[in-house]
Amino acid sequence: MATRWLSWLAADDLPQPRADAAAVELIDVRKVYVTGAGEFEALREVNFRVRAGEFVAVVGKSGSGKSTLINMITGIDRPTEGEVWVAGTPIHLLTENQIAIWRGRTVGVVFQFFQLLPTLTALENVMLPMDFCNVNPPSGRSQRALELLEMVGVGNQADKLPAKLSGGEQQRVAIARCLANDPPLIVADEPTGNLDTQTASAVIDLFVELAQKGKTILIVTHDEDIAQRGSRIVVVSEGRIVSSAVAGEAKS
């Protein structure tokens, strides 16, 4: 406790990332949840590597552990055992605050629901990560946010509050926001879960485009077609990675 306090007060120096590392690397990761009913092993001995620029689709049945796996990589959750390296940083060793700072600059996160702060406009939502992580000079932030919104096709909605946007539009704003600090890694947990097929496909186009620009992308999806658009499909079942294959080969 005391050390965490101190680390919160101290400047949050991040360990220097190792050069030449994989974009994501999980080594012997195990995750156990302790619940009232007893222990539950959500991830078991997961070893997993993603190279920079890959577009990985994570699939599996509900409750298989996809979100848990993804949360290890974003630092939203911590492994019970094992190591998690992202872009050369051992995030299993970082404090909460270090993770927050690291995540803000390194990972763009997109969720399924409740993405945007309801009291801020789309534009402000996109500016928020730059604000928190102090990336870009303040004067240039709204310009950059607008460009990002235009890039995802909702530039004309910039001044609306989230409640006035459709689900698809909200998701696009969320994607624009995850790009705000220009992170090398983007992680999305069922970003199209509550969108219709057409809108979902348009959103996925955005991710494909980003992958082509060199971003590393990890998305969780239930949709076979969407999964097929990635460069690799990882199948999770009962807390284990049961297959990892280049897209198109998974089915066989």
Place this chain on the structure above:
Amino acid sequence: MSSLLGISPRWHKVWADLWGNKLRTVLVVLSISVGVFAIGMLYSCYLMFERDLTNSWRSASPASASLYADPFDEELVDSIRSLRGVKEAEGRRNADIRVKTADGEWRQMFLTAIPDYVKQKVNIVRPQTGAWPPGDGDVLLERSSLQNLGIAQGDTILVETPAGKKREMKVTGVVYDASQIPSLFSGRYYGYINMDTLEKIDASRQLDQVNFVVQPWVLQGQATEPIDAVGRKAWSKLEQGNTTVFWLQVNKPGEHMLQSAINALIWLLAAMGALSLILGTFLLVNTVSAILAQQVRQVGIMKAIGARKGQILQMYLTLVGLYGILALFVAAPLGAVAADAVTRFIAGVFNFNSGGLALPWQVIALEAGVALLVPLIAALWPIWRGTGVTVREAVSDYGISTVEASGWLDQRVDSILERLKKLPRPVLLSLRNTFRRKGRLILTLLTLTLAGTVFMAVFSVRSSLYSTLDEAMDYFHYDVSIGFIQNYRASRIEQEVMRVSGVKTVEAWGMTSGRVLRDERKESEDEASKNVFILAPPIQTTMVKPRIVEGRWLIPGDESALVVNTEVVKDSPQLKVGGPAVIKVGTRRLVFTVVGVVQSTLTGPIVYAPYDWLTAAVQEAGRARSVQVVAQSADPKEQSVLGRALEEHMKKNSLRVQEVNVIWELKQRIRAQFDIITTFLLIMAVLLAVVGALGLTGTMGINVLERTREIGVLRAIGASSLDIGKIFVIEALCIGLISWLAGLILALPVAAVLSYQVGVLFLQNPLTFSFSFLGVAIWLVLSLLLSVLASLLPAWNASRLSVKDVLSYE
């Protein structure tokens, strides 16, 4: 928009939380304001009292002590002035006489003649309006006497001289005498004349009082002993001049004579301020916790996109800080206005000059400190906890606000609700809602309960004050008493009284005054005790019914027996039942045996001796100086009329009246003094009721907001606006009732303690405790009313929401 204004998005979010939810902001700001207002008002009142009271009083150059004696000449004053340790001495002449005012009523007036109005040195009387100094045959009135006396400048009053002659005097001006106890408290009216006018009231041009101020080096802090020592030297000086001295009155240095009463009022205000602050802070904590509970996901999202806990902490603390600043803007001016009003009121009552509103920087600094620091410190824990939520907890549905019963308490509540199954659905739903958020419920209940407790306790203090008064007044079994200037034959007095119509029974008493001495030695005469009244009723008197504290009342066969009241014992603690008491009456030293102690009746130190023995001892056998009368009518107005009639009749028959007391009027006057305390207590009660109302409205507002989705679902399955409104009103009524009950239980001990304290502070005696069921009933009605009102607004808001509004919420 915000980018145009140049505010960064996170501060814009803070602004939106503040501005976007105005009802909530108003409630939070008001809950902070209540405490800031009370504390600010208290502090600035305190500072004004300090300044004004001290100024008014110091500028009058108050006497360190006063000596009262038989008339003496001016030279004696000079010899006292030249005593070592005396800085300034001044003589005056007093006359306690009856005056008849324009409305035809006779009243008691204390006339003071001052040798040189221009060169006053001690207890300085200052001109207010009209003539200065008083001309021959004219009188100036003290300003605190004006209100009740019904005389204006320019009126003529009729005075009765000690010799029984009637003379007219003109009221030509108004003065301010800071050294007299204001009329409201003393029941006396003060008039000022010049030395020549003394002749007009048949008095010699001599003095009978010396006021003196000691040299600063004599004083040792607030001790009265050094002044006493100088006073005794002055006493001997007067006696060397062949003057009989009655009494040395020593004042506590540097302290206004009503300081303790004012301090008590300030204590009362302080208690009120602290309580409002505490309760307001509870409300704030409640609301801030609710804001954070409601924004768990937003906190999670911010963390997910890179916000550190410190940054989020800062945002919410800023929000609270802004609430505090707004509260400061609301509370500071109100506090100043209230402080001004309170100081004016107190200045009027206690007769000092209010120097007007002062708003020194200390007050603003204190208010700012309270408005900012207290909320920030109080909100720190809920904010710390709320912003500590992890991203996973926030975005997954695990871990947050599990509704199912988990703890012992919840299971208890659920099982109780289970048994109440027969209640209608909406009632059940309300009850379950009420108990769902335990932390908030507890804080709300605590606030309301405390507010209710004090509200009810305040009413009990009020009724205790009144029953103390009633009990004291129960002592009097007569309606009118008349004191005479000299002794007359008892049978003559009684005969004359019976001639006046409306008199039922009459009893003539011996009456004199004296000083209690420590023992029989001659030297003990130097040790001043306060004057005591010696009443000598017939042994089987039916006119008074004293409450025996120790020993017994006078019985037939008693001779030198003495009964003393508690006030006397306080001053002369050496008096014990069974022990001796030495009292100096005039030049005689009388030795009694104390047989009993009776409760004092708010009328000062009194001892009782058997009529036959005392009148014989002072060689006035068969004579009396006072008469007590029971009226035929129980109507207070008629008793007053009887009092006047008796006075007129006595005067007509050349019985010279010193004073007439109508018991009913005495009671009225004491009640007026008690009402000052009661007024403050009621202000306190109202403030607490406001806090309670704010608390309940806040809680209900939060509850409605939190259950917007639930309301949507209810509407979707066909609930009418009325049904939904009912749920919240019933919930609020439940909270109101529970807090009323809890408050009722607490009110009894709290009221007892508060009554005790108020009694000790104001009357130097605990009050006779009387629990006020009126207060209980008022708070019940008020709680129920407040509950309905507090839930109506949020409930109305909620029932207005359409299904679509609700489902797109958040």
